[in-house]
Amino acid sequence: MTDRLVMSIDASNALGAFLRDRRVKLDPVAFGFKVGRRRTPGLRREEVAQRSNISPTWYTWLEQGRGGAPSADVLDRIATGLMLTEPEREHLFILGLGRPPEARYRRADEVTPRLQRVLDAMPNSPAIIKTATWDVVAWNKAAAVVLTDYSKLAREQRNILRIMFSNARVRAAQEDWRSVARFVVAAFRADAARAGAGAEIAHLVDELSRISPEFEALWRDNDVAGQSEGLKRIRHPELGLIELEFSNFAVDGRPELGLLVYNPASAETAERIKALVAASTP
Known part of the structure; x- marks a missing residue:
């Protein structure tokens, strides 16, 4: 029953599922947070909120699918806080706003x-x-x-x-x-x-x-x-x-x-x- 409930929540809240998935895959030590005793792996919600310079309550609501659509500025801050790659950042905007982020120029001086x-x-x-x-x-x-x-x-x-x-x-x-x-x-x-x-x-x-x-x-x-x-x-x-x-x-x-x-x-x-x-x- 619990597994079916989680799947249902993830299906109706793709943005929250994506944020949660990125968050739990991050190493707290790498970001200077004390590990201590944690019930779940990765960063805590309040730690992501701190890195993203947004309210912990607002971030929690986003993961839970509450509070309405986030702004582009909030998504940009979260992308920075979670250290998302450019494709991940684009996916975040599509889930949150239904469109890719506005173009931002990145200088390139060399190729692989x-x-x-x-x-x-x-x-x-x-x-x-x-x-x-x-x-x-x-x-x-x-x-x-x-x-x-x-x-x-x-x-x-x-x-x-x-x-x-x-x-x-x-x-x-x-x-x-x-x-x-x-x-x-x-x-x-x-x-x-x-x-x-x-x-x-x-x-x-x-x-x-x-x-x-x-x-x-x-x-x-x-x-x-x-x-x-x-x-x-x-x-x-x-x-x-x-x-x-x-x-x-x-x-x-x-x-x-x-x-x-x-x-x-x-x-x-x-x-x-x-x-x-x-x-x-x-």
Whole structure:
């Protein structure tokens, strides 16, 4: 009877069940709490409330499914108090408010070796990993020889917009630079807004507006665009005119990152890229 009652409570109060499950899996010692004699494992409700800077009564009510829907601020505090991962935090908001939390930008400066191996597994397809503010944080050999050798740029210069509007070689490589530039600015605006990175891009926007009247005009237009896939034509100094089909992918578990892959649009282009990559490899 008791087990059936608990299952019924959990089914009707998914938020409380999730909070309770996260709470009992935490080690009190790791948080500086005395263990003493405890009837149940994990943190006590009042300890979670203390870490979350909310009322113990209010937290208890949340676990018990009482007191109405919590605010986003309360959920954010509890997520911090329970040290939830980003997927767990998102799940908490969906259970508590029926929606994911609002976007909050997280800076990313590097990728895991596993992600780098994903890039390297595409030897003839230029591929990069970029942040929501379009800083390039990883690339493969094909990207270095076909697009830009990012290793030769200072870290702060590895930004797609900065390269697009301040690098004469990259500009000359675009078959229709104005159309490409308009699309890039519109897609960048959408990405940055989606990630909640308005404050983080302010300096870059100011800088590019000063050095490029074209960027300033495009930014004032307030266009937004999606960039899931498309065709890119590049005039490469060694390969000549090539066509690449590009596709964007989300990086699971790393919402601040995106994978951009350029696949050769023809077998001939693939062979030319393959030969160039081989020739540039020591």
